[in-house]
Amino acid sequence: MSWGFEEDKVYNRRADIHAKFGGQQQGGIITPSQHPVVFIITGEEGLEHGYADRMRADGAFEYFGEGQVGDMALQRGNLAIATHAAEGKGLLLFRKTTEGLRFVSEMVYEKHHIERAPDRENNERDAIVFELRPLGAIFEATEDAPLDDKNDLEQLRALAKASAGIFPPTQVAGTRNVYQRSRDVRNYVLMRAGANCEGCNSPAPFIRKNGSPYLEPHHIRRVSDGGPDDPAFVISLCPNCHRRVHAGKDGPAYNDILLAKMQSIEPN
Template sequence: MTGDVGRIFANRAAVKAEYGGDGVKGISKNDDKRLVIVVSDRELKNYGYRDAFMEDGSFRYYGQRARKSRKVLGPWNNNNPLVRDHVILGYELILFVKRGSQYRNEGAWRYNGHRMKKSWLKGEETRQVIFNLIPISDPPGGSVESAADELLDLNLNDLREQAYKASKEIPGKTPSERKVFERSALIVAYALKRAQGDCEDCGCKPKFRSKRTGNPYLEVHHIDRMTDGGPDDPRRVAAICGDCHDWIHRGEGGDVKNAKLRVHIEAKEKTIGNITLVPTGTMKKQLT
């Protein structure tokens, strides 16, 4: 997808036809291609949007707004979490920016923090998130998954301590690209280590093994997002099999299944000290 950098599209409908997504909303996703699609009209001042390329090479992107009249007030009750969480979800973020009357593919970008702003729309107070996006050439140190693989030889207690420490970064403080990457890798590695080769939802042994590690293949699922816009929390991720992951995202009753998984992981975290730990460096042997 990044090979299409510079490609011009006549309108949002043309972007949707090629990449999927919503076609109307500025933030949408394509689950099949594992893409988060961000479309910017640059400046819609009448609506309070002032997206712009910044002098440091980053892009300022105004997220979707939430009105007080909605049942649940908050900037994360829409598609904004797709931007904030795309790294841990394993989705590539593609940015399209309106230039004149057309939209240009600006390539792959990465979430690099956000700030909050109060504003008004048609007489109603709103809260709006303003994202800082940075362009990607090659991911720092490779992919999140590969970086997580390198951490699996740490014991569970060490990974847990580091993952919780990383999750306590100050909300609203803009982290560096490296910090976002390292935090995601730590939390992915911790979830995989905690699962010890079994799906943390249904308890099954996965049907196949990872080509990278030879371990039973589990996917790290982000159960939900922190409503205050804070960083990812180890209590809100689970290493689950592909069938459970698909069921949660695409199947009937997926929301109920996800809610039960949340309760299960919270209980598991409370008793983590009672879990028999896999000694350092022996995880791969015990999983084979």
């Protein structure tokens, strides 16, 4: 479940996306202005021109950007994909089917490359191909990773800031894949918290097998956890606080309280 969408379930673009989130009614990339989320649709175009989005053997999903004629440019919807993590926005992938839009999963932008591909008028042009990874896979891969205790807090902070999804990527972040960048953010926010929940200040309920206090990084802006994000918007919570913000009746209000706390936890 991401943003109220269940994987593999079919949704109606107008009723389930535009009526709730707004955004452009046309095209394969929808960027609502009032919600921190970007919707992308695969299977819409390209096929008739001889190219198509595809899942690579290594698990990355290659998604062709928008732009029907001439070279694609990194602007509008394409820029929204490249910067979603830095902007704290979720990236939701849907597949167009005859019944409607099937929700694939929440994704994370890793990088992109340029490929020659025909445009609508059948002229070869530069196409932007985004390399995306499922957020769930990143979350699982980083969840139990040992904490980095070789670096001090300031070094971890600098690494997390560089890995937060800033675009274009800095030299350091550009050489690290999205799993490593997620770990950088996670390492820092857990080390920053130490042994206490940054929401309620209670001690962590237990110690992990790797010796670190058990706390969970929560992403305040997109309220979907895992992946690179600005550590100024990621807070380490005890399981009670974390369930409260996701499942509680006062979850959204509690999320706002956590956001306000970040100003003292992570002053810019």
